[in-house]
Amino acid sequence: MAKVKISDVAREAGVSLGTVSNALNHPEKLRPETLKLINETISRLGYLPNQSARQLAGGATKSFGLVLPRLDHGFSLQIASGAHNEARKHGYDLLIANADNDDILEDHYLRYFMGTQMSGVMVQPMASPDWHPAMTKMPVPIVHLDIHCSEPGYYVAADNEAQGRIIAELAIARGAHHIVVVGRAAFMQLTLRVLGIHKALALHPDIKIEVIDAGEWNTAADGYGIGAQIAERPADERPDFVVGLTDVLASGVVSALVDKGISVPGQVRVAGCDGNPLAWSGSVPLTTVAPPGYEIGRKGVQLLMEQIENKAPAKIKHVRVGSAVRTVTAVAAEDINRQELVRPFLLERASTQASSQTDATAINLGAYL
Amino acid sequence: MAKVKISDVAREAGVSLGTVSNALNHPEKLRPETLKLINETISRLGYLPNQSARQLAGGATKSFGLVLPRLDHGFSLQIASGAHNEARKHGYDLLIANADNDDILEDHYLRYFMGTQMSGVMVQPMASPDWHPAMTKMPVPIVHLDIHCSEPGYYVAADNEAQGRIIAELAIARGAHHIVVVGRAAFMQLTLRVLGIHKALALHPDIKIEVIDAGEWNTAADGYGIGAQIAERPADERPDFVVGLTDVLASGVVSALVDKGISVPGQVRVAGCDGNPLAWSGSVPLTTVAPPGYEIGRKGVQLLMEQIENKAPAKIKHVRVGSAVRTVTAVAAEDINRQELVRPFLLERASTQASSQTDATAINLGAYL
């Protein structure tokens, strides 16, 4: 348990303190034999550099922090995955903290990361775009993900309003007359989706629209509850199109409808939002509008790198990814055999998942539409 | 960008350095008015304690590190969730690193965490139970998750072999004659599952068993490929029971079979392992054996706390969670209406998800069995 430090290594190897430090940080400065000797001593003694001391002495280390609202949300994971790969590409570590849907905790981890001399920090904020004002003048580069903010600062956001519009257009293209939107718009992102839906539908006053709150957490169980409620309505009050503000909600709705003997998509069509892996890699794929989470994470790191390399004080810089209205209406317009469309896409997505994804908001035509 | 440090706060507030430090760490030692003054100064200046310096000066901070092999694996997320909640309960932070299926990276992050003066570190190791020998004599408490290791040290493991046995018994109870196990047993956990299946089947030499490698990553696409291959076999060579070593694999298999016109569970029954949320919160639930991931994470933190509080050098200590053979055979024996069984369970799981889960390996009777 006795911690061995750099001076122990130095003494044991018969060199000086600074030489060992160089072996760690600037190996090219050392004579190969010295380096070898030191490395051997290090592993013999089981020396482990004290990161705190390194950071304190040397300024920022090459690592980024990422604060996510929740880990069991597929979209956040895509962000994490994109950020991870991009960070590694630049030789940076990525540490992830789970704010667990708690703004206090979010703030806590944010401060923690800023105080840890991370090279940069990213957040996928939960609710408010006016994040703690103090955060903007932080000593560490920070990038906000998946949120559009008016304050100066860096952010990468998917166009959530566009996603709502896309879904609505899809519904229109499918000839919907009565749309039910399921979910609580507790987060800005969801609010924007609802807004997009309303805007798109403003041009179609004949289409009836209804928004049903599904409870605080937007869980599959919540979706199931709403689905069951819809199923019990008389046929003429029943919608012909249901939009889950979240894929999890949507799949809950599907489960309930099917259980209650309502045919999907025969009697009711269902679509979700999120591009949650469960939507397309589950046994039966669900149609969903997919914001490019992977790409958001990647761009976030890129913005961080940019700030680091320029060393310039943060200018206002926004990146907006994915506005694939064209792609989508194109797809929706074509009346392709569903089978053909879905599976290849599923396979492609599954196999390229680890490498990279496109910029575009993609749509996965599933079995329930 | 100019970093404000503790001495700035002290000067500005007209007190000494140590007093500010006390305000941060031992507020009870200060006169209320002094405390108030300092706190105001802190927020006015936007002071943010430098964690590196704190850790260096004060020893370990109250935070744990968790290294996971992959973030998009539901089971790992359950671990993370359990660990998170338990850690917060004790007032500890939890930082998560994604090893991205790369042992180099796993080792890297492990060392990183150990060097950061974390109070403790947990890993869900990828392959070998003989983890880096140096790791055992580390200066920081460490707990291995979801792996059974012979080396001295702390670990919390689900009984993977029992899971295999459970699945096999399920197959037997369903009258299977020909079982196909899909997946590459690249990880110890999967190997043990296969072992369990074989052991259980050793008593039934009449049942034919086949293990099919699905490629390195065990993706849904891999499962789809195997499923398609199975579908194309002549009926008499086709299995009547398929086990996915992973839920993702299993759902890929189901997709393929259904696409190719094979009835599930009519002609082929399919089950998975993992308790991956996609298995039970997807539109159509999949039968799966669920190792208690949440509980493993929780127990892991508890073991960490134990080591910290005892300050004793790590004794050998193993915790083994979940051997729910009884629960499962009980369920399997009953011939309940599937609908009734599945949905309430689904709902219950969904709603208690955030709070706590049982110790037991649970089984979710889905639509494909």
Add this chain to the structure above:
DNA sequence: GCTTGTACTTGAAACGCATCAAAGGGGCCG
């Protein structure tokens, strides 16, 4: 008025390392 005690506050020392100016040691050229 002096002592003892109480309640805060102070500031120097140490935490383990990276940095960097300076020193050391060759080799090469004149």
Add this chain to the structure above:
DNA sequence: CGGCCCCTTTGATGCGTTTCAAGTACAAGC
């Protein structure tokens, strides 16, 4: 043999905290 230059190694300095022994101020008790 001396002077130069280059390559390698040295070790003192400081990073921003926490800690803790020592100090201050003030009140109560004698």
